[in-house]
Amino acid sequence: MKTIPDFYKRKAAGEPITMVTCYDAATAKILNETSVDSILVGDSCAMVVHGFDSTIHATVEMMEAHTAAVRRGAPNKVIIGDMPFLSYRGGIEASTNAVAKLMRAGANALKVERCRGNIELITRLVEGGVPVMGHLGMTPQSVNEFGGFKIQARNGDAAQALLDEALELEESGCFSIVLECIPSEVAERVTDALGIPTIGIGSGPETSGQVLVLNDLLGLDSDFQPPFARRYMDADQMINRAVEGYCEDVRDRGYPGDGEYKP
Numbered sequence: 597m598k599t600i601p602d603f604y605k606r607k608a609a610g611e612p613i614t615m616v617t618c619y620d621a622a623t624a625k626i627l628n629e630t631s632v633d634s635i636l637v638g639d640s641c642a643m644v645v646h647g648f649d650s651t652i653h654a655t656v657e658m659m660e661a662h663t664a665a666v667r668r669g670a671p672n673k674v675i676i677g678d679m680p681f682l683s684y685r686g687g688i689e690a691s692t693n694a695v696a697k698l699m700r701a702g703a704n705a706l707k708v709e710r711c712r713g714n715i716e717l718i719t720r721l722v723e724g725g726v727p728v729m730g731h732l733g734m735t736p737q738s739v740n741e742f743g744g745f746k747i748q749a750r751n752g753d754a755a756q757a758l759l760d761e762a763l764e765l766e767e768s769g770c771f772s773i774v775l776e777c778i779p780s781e782v783a784e785r786v787t788d789a790l791g792i793p794t795i796g797i798g799s800g801p802e803t804s805g806q807v808l809v810l811n812d813l814l815g816l817d818s819d820f821q822p823p824f825a826r827r828y829m830d831a832d833q834m835i836n837r838a839v840e841g842y843c844e845d846v847r848d849r850g851y852p853g854d855g856e857y858k859p
């Protein structure tokens with residue numbers, strides 16, 4: 597996948613879209629050499645990189661710096677930047693300033709959480725040439741309203757409301773919608789009702805694609821393992837072993853060895 601319009605082609609062809617989060621240039625350089633379709637510079641960076649307890653702490657400046665770093669590392673990937681908490685709620689002018697910063701930092705598209713109150717901005721952005729990805733369900737910026745990180749759209753009315761919002765986002769020009777932590781059958785219903793692709797996280801297998809936080813996929817934090825996030829390695833243990841190996845070698849005067857101290 598090379599461009600945003602490829603998202604539509606993938607859905608039409610029934611080929612799943614792959615997406616992971618990334619926040620820094622070194623990791624982006626590795627991802628640039630993989631077949632992953634797209635990279636989300638998620639506001640989850642406030643949690644997994646900066647150590648906050650929610651994404652509410654992400655700022656435009658933070659997202660701008662991470663987006664620019666990821667673009668430098670992954671020049672060939674489709675990059676979606678996350679609009680941080682309240683950055684798109686301060687009126688059209690303030691919002692478009694934030695949008696311009698993230699697009700100039702290297703994003704190909706931007707993601708905004710929720711539908712209500714965002715339609716005018718989304719329409720303006722799309723008309724202005726900014727591809728917009730929607731995000732419904734367990735939208736982490738609303739964690740205080742939800743009373744925690746909880747599955748959303750569990751009953752019929754809530755599922756119908758989510759479907760209506762998804763249709764409204766499509767109508768306003770979104771090229772894709774993330775569906776986070778909603779029942780699989782609701783995600784399937786929404787996916788079937790839309791022409792644009794859905795990207796699921798914790799929402800079952802029937803969406804048009806999947807996104808995972810890279811740190812969860814790599815197992816960088818064994819204290820945090822959401823049930824839906826499959827761990828493909830235990831990076832925390834591997835890093836621990838590597839650093840302990842280095843410390844042992846230094847203490848034993850085994851490092852540096854022959855050939856490791858000449859420039």
Ligand code: KIV
Pocket residue numbers: 617636637638639640641678774776797807809
């Ligand atoms: O910020 C993020 O990482 C996200 C994904 C979990 C979809 O929004």
